[in-house]
Amino acid sequence: MSAVVWLTMGVALWHFTVFVPDKFRGGIVGAFLGAVAGAMASGAIAQLLLDRGMGETDLATALFAVPGALAGMGVMYLIGMRDEEEPVAAAG
Numbered sequence: 001m002s003a004v005v006w007l008t009m010g011v012a013l014w015h016f017t018v019f020v021p022d023k024f025r026g027g028i029v030g031a032f033l034g035a036v037a038g039a040m041a042s043g044a045i046a047q048l049l050l051d052r053g054m055g056e057t058d059l060a061t062a063l064f065a066v067p068g069a070l071a072g073m074g075v076m077y078l079i080g081m082r083d084e085e086e087p088v089a090a091a092g
Contacts, residue, residue: 011038038072
């Protein structure tokens with residue numbers, strides 16, 4: 001059940017990317033993947049460190065996913081900005 005909460009929190013935070021310029025690596029899909037992957041990772045790490053079962057959910061379970069979702073979207077944004085700044089070599 002905890003995994004569903006983390007996934008849902010990642011998707012919920014992803015919706016706020018409409019307020020940010022679209023420079024994510026892979027566009028809006030890249031932002032989605034970053035948010036979900038980060039939320040799942042930080043949620044799982046926190047759950048394991050607290051020695052809680054996957055079925056134990058509360059408000060803290062949802063909050064564990066927030067830093068990871070933000071970090072995942074941030075990483076995708078930084079990668080997208082870096083790719084945008086690199087000059088493209090001319091073919092030929």
